[in-house]
Amino acid sequence: MIEVKDLSKAFDGKQILKDISTVFHKGKTNLIIGQSGSGKTVLLKSIVGLHQIDEGDVVYDGESFVSMNSNEKRKLRQDMGMLFQGSALFDSSTVEENVRFPLDMLTDWPLDERRDRANFCLERVNLKNVNHLFPSEISGGMQKRVAIARAIALNPKYLFCDEPNSGLDPKTAIVIDELIKELTQEFDMTTVINTHDMNSVMGIGDKIVFIRNGIKEWEGSKEDIFNAQNEALEDFIFASGIFREVREYHQKIKK
Amino acid sequence: MLYHLGKYTLFLKKVFGRPDKHSVFLNQLIREMDSLGVNSLGIVLVISIFMGAVVTLQTAYNIEMPFIPKYTVGVAARDSILLEFSSTMVCLILAGKVGSNIASEIGTMRVTEQIDALDIMGINSAGFLVLPKVIAMIIITPLLVLISMGVGIFGGYLAGNLTGEVPAAEYIYGIQYAFRSFYITYSLIKSVVFAFIISSVSAYWGYYTFGGALEVGRSSTKAVVTSSIFILLFNLLLTQLLLA
Ligand SMILES: Nc1ncnc2c1ncn2[C@@H]1O[C@H](COP(=O)(O)OP(=O)(O)OP(=O)(O)O)[C@@H](O)[C@H]1O
Ligand SMILES: [Mg+2]
Numbered sequence: 346m347i348e349v350k351d352l353s354k355a356f357d358g359k360q361i362l363k364d365i366s367t368v369f370h371k372g373k374t375n376l377i378i379g380q381s382g383s384g385k386t387v388l389l390k391s392i393v394g395l396h397q398i399d400e401g402d403v404v405y406d407g408e409s410f411v412s413m414n415s416n417e418k419r420k421l422r423q424d425m426g427m428l429f430q431g432s433a434l435f436d437s438s439t440v441e442e443n444v445r446f447p448l449d450m451l452t453d454w455p456l457d458e459r460r461d462r463a464n465f466c467l468e469r470v471n472l473k474n475v476n477h478l479f480p481s482e483i484s485g486g487m488q489k490r491v492a493i494a495r496a497i498a499l500n501p502k503y504l505f506c507d508e509p510n511s512g513l514d515p516k517t518a519i520v521i522d523e524l525i526k527e528l529t530q531e532f533d534m535t536t537v538i539n540t541h542d543m544n545s546v547m548g549i550g551d552k553i554v555f556i557r558n559g560i561k562e563w564e565g566s567k568e569d570i571f572n573a574q575n576e577a578l579e580d581f582i583f584a585s586g587i588f589r590e591v592r593e594y595h596q597k598i599k600k
Numbered sequence: 601m602l603y604h605l606g607k608y609t610l611f612l613k614k615v616f617g618r619p620d621k622h623s624v625f626l627n628q629l630i631r632e633m634d635s636l637g638v639n640s641l642g643i644v645l646v647i648s649i650f651m652g653a654v655v656t657l658q659t660a661y662n663i664e665m666p667f668i669p670k671y672t673v674g675v676a677a678r679d680s681i682l683l684e685f686s687s688t689m690v691c692l693i694l695a696g697k698v699g700s701n702i703a704s705e706i707g708t709m710r711v712t713e714q715i716d717a718l719d720i721m722g723i724n725s726a727g728f729l730v731l732p733k734v735i736a737m738i739i740i741t742p743l744l745v746l747i748s749m750g751v752g753i754f755g756g757y758l759a760g761n762l763t764g765e766v767p768a769a770e771y772i773y774g775i776q777y778a779f780r781s782f783y784i785t786y787s788l789i790k791s792v793v794f795a796f797i798i799s800s801v802s803a804y805w806g807y808y809t810f811g812g813a814l815e816v817g818r819s820s821t822k823a824v825v826t827s828s829i830f831i832l833l834f835n836l837l838l839t840q841l842l843l844a
Pocket of ligand 2 (some may be wrong): 385
């Protein structure tokens with residue numbers, strides 16, 4: 346479980362996030378949604394400590410991140426996996442080397458064991474026979490899978506995904522979403538996902554936190570989302586026409 | 601300016617901070633020595649031979665007087681090459697080639713979040729990426745400067761000989777005349793300092809890139825300009841310090 350407490354963050358005097366509090370649960374896919382530029386990436390990076398937060402705290406299973414020393418932080422990091430918006434694979438390393446990288450750097454396992462683990466993770470994301478290719482030689486969807494494999498290599502307790510399906514076609518996007526949900530349940534991780542894709546919200550949104558201009562506007566489950574009395578949230582959801590039709594349909598049935 | 605100096609100092613602290621795995625470091629070091637050093641050999645050879653030739657001919661035309669023996673051309677050319685041209689000129693060229701290379705490589709890793717990916721694993725990204733480059737440059741640059749000295753003096757020999765301005769025997773006598781090996785030491789000391797400037801300053805600009813491809817280009821330009829200026833500045837300082 347991750348508790349975010351009154352988190353605020355500014356860059357050069359410009360307030361990006363203001364007093365955000367929420368809770369992300371274990372074994373669940375927790376979604377942060379909001380428009381482009383609303384501060385999702387900054388929030389996710391503040392939660393994991395890539396950005397130093399100005400005020401507030403993030404509590405990982407009872408341990409306050411702010412009060413940790415650098416050794417404790419480094420230890421916590423080994424329990425975190427992160428998938429970045431652009432995959433962030435190391436382009437001068439092969440697929441296998443990318444997945445093996447955290448194992449090479451942070452474990453004392455013999456090479457065989459590291460190889461086996463890397464192959465297990467690659468198989469888990471349904472990738473085969475690509476071990477010796479470079480990131481530039483595989484498709485965007487495959488790059489995301491490799492990045493997921495790398496993120497789960499050390500068997501993390503917490504998984505963070507920044508727009509896991511941006512730049513993918515709708516079908517591949519659903520496959521990636523489902524994969525993340527499966528892994529979350531299988532390894533009982535606390536997963537936090539940034540997205541602006543309503544398909545993901547309806548598909549895998551166990552909990553949804555809606556951010557607008559750096560402020561938490563609304564939170565709840567996907568069942569509540571259509572009945573939320575929040576104008577900004579409605580604007581966001583019904584920007585896509587199909588969801589407006591779904592709602593009208595729902596309201597018709599109710600009557 | 602003061603802001604960057606402070607940030608640069610903190611950056612260096614990170615670079616020389618807690619190292620990760622030694623075996624990985626060694627692999628990186630060898631790769632960097634190859635990509636930064638060996639790949640620069642060609643340009644160093646070309647520059648040096650032309651520089652040696654030009655210095656020799658200019659000296660020869662400038663002291664064309666009957667009482668001054670021809671071998672003094674060899675003496676003067678040697679001293680300029682050893683003292684100044686090989687270290688400063690080669691390092692300025694490297695600032696352009698290697699500096700922009702380092703800044704754009706690290707800058708690209710920053711904007712594509714590869715550096716974040718390292719940080720999230722708890723790896724000291726600055727140390728991991730930059731230290732091998734700095735050490736590689738400190739090892740390889742003095743070697744390149746030594747090669748440049750040899751090739752530069754050979755260039756002078758060729759030019760003097762081919763134009764008939766400085767006969768071979770006189771030139772060879774000249775380059776041995778009143779030779780002070782300290783000049784070489786002096787140049788090598790300078791080249792180590794310059795190597796450190798090029799690698800660390802360029803890495804600094806790359807590491808703190810924010811934005812996209814456009815900003816990577818900008819960082820790379822800043823890297824070349826700043827490291828060149830610091831090379832010239834430290835050249836002056838070191839000359840004053842070591843030769844005065
Ligand atoms: N390192 C930084 N320095 C200064 N400003 C930043 C920095 N990182 C982000 N910002 C600013 O913070 C704001 C929020 O950006 P953020 O990337 O979090 O948006 P986002 O919700 O993730 O959008 P998208 O869906 O496009 O990824 C933007 O205005 C951005 O310019
Ligand atoms: Mg984002």
